[in-house]
Amino acid sequence: MLEKIHIFHTNDLHSHFEYWLRMQAFIKEQRQLLAGRGEASFLLDVGDHLDRSNIFTEATLGKGNVEMLNMASYDVVTIGNNEGITLAFDDLSALYEGADFDVVVANLRALTGENPSWLKPYTILTTMHGTTIGVIGATAQYDAFYRTLNWEVTEPRKALILLVQTLRQEVDLIVCLSHLGISEDELLANECPDIDVILGAHTHHTLPEGKVVNGVLLTGGGKFGQYTGHLTISYSHAEKQVMSLEEQLIENGQLATVPGEAEFLFGLSKKGSSLMGDPVIQLPKTYYKEWFHYSPLSDLFAEAVFDYTGADCLMFNAGIFVEDLKKGYVSPYDMHKILPHPINLCLIELTGAELKEMYVQAQNEEWWQLQLKGLGFRGVVLGKLLLYNLKMDRQRQLFLNGEIVVPTQTYTLATLDLFTFGYFFPSFKYAKKYYYLPAFLRDILLSYLQKSRS
Known part of the structure; x- marks a missing residue:
């Protein structure tokens, strides 16, 4: 017997719900048609379904996303970094x-205390014809972030390979939900050809028909609900092996619209704003933003960061401020509109020479x-890099609070976590760092305003 098995998969939605209704209507219709033909189907998500830059997700702390996954009848999911390191333990x-x-x-496991009951390394799906599919998953290893949040995240490829060695004799197929990125997926395929399919995510790559590496099919469905993946597996019961794997990406923007899409999106926004709309402070004046200059809002934020971290100096980009902080009553919803980014502060130890560089x-x-797209940034442009307590004279001598910076002396710089991954400042990646989690920038500014005006 040659059995057809279908796996629909999504990844990196990041709480972009513009196509949610139509894509789920399409998947539901397809699964019903397949069931009528006696063909099994499953629905999987490969992480970063939630993103706290979305007001509905922020207000419900992701619980609203889980309700959506329930209503859409998902079978298995894994977590991405947006689930893993933007929520408190x-x-x-x-x-x-x-x-x-x-x-x-x-x-992933808890550093102290018990693991949550939902956390498991794998699950086994079974078709109506008895074919068993081992579904394993892993998430990106942001060790410093997870450890600060009381989680231990281990090397993913090693964990997955050990699982495969255990499962291979127990199941007919192995599907991996990988929130690791395309490079890690390729390494995993080369090291572990016993995996049949790696459903990919994290790097937002797009593989319209998949990519075969060492006999393993890799997939990638972009980001923000652009695509739904449809994997078709032909499995021979007589030979007990996969005969073919076919991957297709469906462009969700081209699917038929569903009545009520605009109302659905408005309802999510309304619920989020309602949950977070109670005013918590009143301001006597407006703090204006500037994306290419210092501004009253950036000066206020700098005050908050100095107060929160006790750093010697600061560096952050002016583009983090999406809106002005307006006079009058301010709610958490207002603060979210100004600083929607799931970004944390980081304290870095640098020598004077590194500080000058x-x-x-x-x-x-x-x-x-x-x-900028990614790294937690949700603004329009990066904007001017603003430096506080640091000045350089015409002789290129650096001063901190009017004192000459000593090249061999150690100083503390407070900055945003997005600058610590090596893309902008390579030396930051290997410097001694402390991440302030789980508070976001908006939390720190709002807390400072409440404290300083109480």
């Missing part, structure tokens, strides 16, 4: 308590116009 532990689906993450690099005006 207790919030992530409670996130999937009401889930009607399995959550598989092979490389950073100062010079920060003058690169080409960065200011950069329309």
Whole structure:
């Protein structure tokens, strides 16, 4: 017997719900048609379904996303970094308590205390003809972030390979939910050809028909709900092996519209704003933003960061401020509109020589116009890199609060976590760092305003 098995898969939605209704209507219709033909189908998600830059997700701390996954009848999901490191330990532990689906993450466990009941390394799906599919999953290894949040995240490929060695004799097929990125997927395929399919995510790559590496099919469905993946597996019961794997990406923007899409999106926004709309402070004046200059809002934010971290100096980009902080009553919803980014502060220890190198690099005006996508940034342009407590004279001598910076002395710089991954300042990647989690920039500014005006 040659059995056809279908796997629909999504990834990196990041709480972009513009196509949610139509894509789920399409998947539901397809699954009903397949069931009528006696063909099994499953629905999987490969992480970063939630993103706290979305007001509905923020207001419900991701619980609203889980309700959506339940209503869409997902079978299995894994977590991405947006689930894993943008929620406090207790919030992530409670996130999937009401889930009607399995959550598989092979490389995560609590540092102290018990693991949440939903956390499992794998699950096994079974078709109506008895074919068993081992579904394993892993998430990207942001060790410093997870450890600060009381989680231990281990090397994902090692964890997955050990799982495969255990499962291979127990199941007919192995499907991996990989929130690791395309490079890691290729390495995993080369090291572990016993996996049949790696459903990919994290790097937002697009593989319209998949990519075969060492006999393993790799997939990638872009980001923000652009695509739904449809994998068709032909499995021979007589030969007990996969005969073919066919991957197709469906462009969700081209699917038939569904009545009520605009109302659906408005309803999510309205619910989020309602949950977060109670005013918590009143301001006597407006703090205006500037994307290419210092501004009253950036000066206020700098005050908050100095107060929060006790750093010697600061560096952040002016583009983090999406809106002005307006006079009058201010609610958490207002603050979210100003600073929607799931970004944390980081304290870095740098020598005076490294501090000077950073100062010079920060003058690169080409960065200011950069329309940055990712790294937690949810603004329009990166904007001017603003430096506080640091000045350089015409002789290129650096001063901190009027004192000459000593090249061999150690100083503390408070900055945003997006600058610590090596893309802008390579030396930051290997410097001694402390991440302030789980508070976001908006939390720190709002807390400072409440404290300073109480």
